[in-house]
């Protein structure tokens with residue numbers, strides 16, 4: 001079956017003899033021993049979590065999935081599953097919360113090199129005998145850098161290392177890292193999967209069920225950073241419209257990127273759909289759409305960028321992304337004093353409002 005059909009039906013698992021059309025929320029934490037569904041206790045499993053994990057695995061073309069209480073919990077479990085002393089190669093531009101996990105949680109336990117992963121030579125030069133994980137995020141947050149997943153996969157295979165890809169920005173609607181050679185796909189389902197800025201969640205999907213995956217599943221159960229049945233229900237509900245929302249987000253982002261790239265107050269636009277983006281060709285070869293995220297720098301500095309944000313009426317000045325409503329934030333202010341993100345950079349999560357209204361608001365805010 002095709003993506004849209006799987007998205008609507010795979011995460012909707014009806015066992016009730018009254019045959020509701022929508023799977024109910026199973027709040028019970030415990031289940032009678034020997035039940036036909038094979039569920040025992042909600043930390044280990046739950047019908048709503050099973051539905052969510054099955055739809056996620058199917059959409060990402062993996063063999064199994066594990067749902068977590070946040071994207072950061074999901075990513076952190078991958079680092080935790082590595083042998084102590086392992087080395088990670090990670091992008092110099094990546095989601096700051098997982099950067100912090102690598103540095104602050106695993107600093108004394110794992111080694112990490114942050115490199116420009118859009119430059120294959122830099123990645124090759126960073127490989128050490130103990131490199132156990134290549135962590136890819138493409139497009140990256142917030143500079144929308146593109147990493148060639150196929151090429152990194154060749155390096156990971158030669159090294160016998162795991163290739164994991166944070167696919168939050170692209171979603172499986174536009175990019176299937178497993179088909180491109182990744183072993184593990186990670187998501188913050190808080191973003192496009194949830195799609196309405198009202199549920200926190202994370203997920204991992206694996207290509208194969210192997211000992212590394214068994215360890216991840218063990219950490220999921222023992223560590224216990226699992227989503228509630230209600231959160232799983234909300235995600236299954238939102239995933240049903242994911243393909244349609246993503247096409248809208250991507251179409252709107254292209255229109256806004258084009259507008260911004262011609263605006264005299266704008267210094268530079270970061271969007272992989274633009275032909276002059278350095279990752280455009282690689283993006284076109286591994287994605288079927290360019291997503292709904294873009295960043296741009298305002299001529300001037302932090303103050304000029306802040307002034308634009310304060311004039312916006314439709315775009316909420318808030319962090320996070322992937323909801324139906326448009327958001328904007330000056331990213332360096334959120335990432336703190338150690339950030340390498342330009343001070344005048346605004347990151348935009350392009351929503352599903354009408355583009356005429358979005359363009360009008362951008363235009364008046366830029367003055």
Ligand SMILES: *Cc1c(COP(=O)(O)O)cnc(C)c1O
Nearest residue numbers: 070071072095141168188190201
């Ligand atoms: C938000 C985000 C995360 C972290 O997810 P949470 O659900 O906030 O814990 C990880 N990676 C990317 C690319 C993100 O945007």
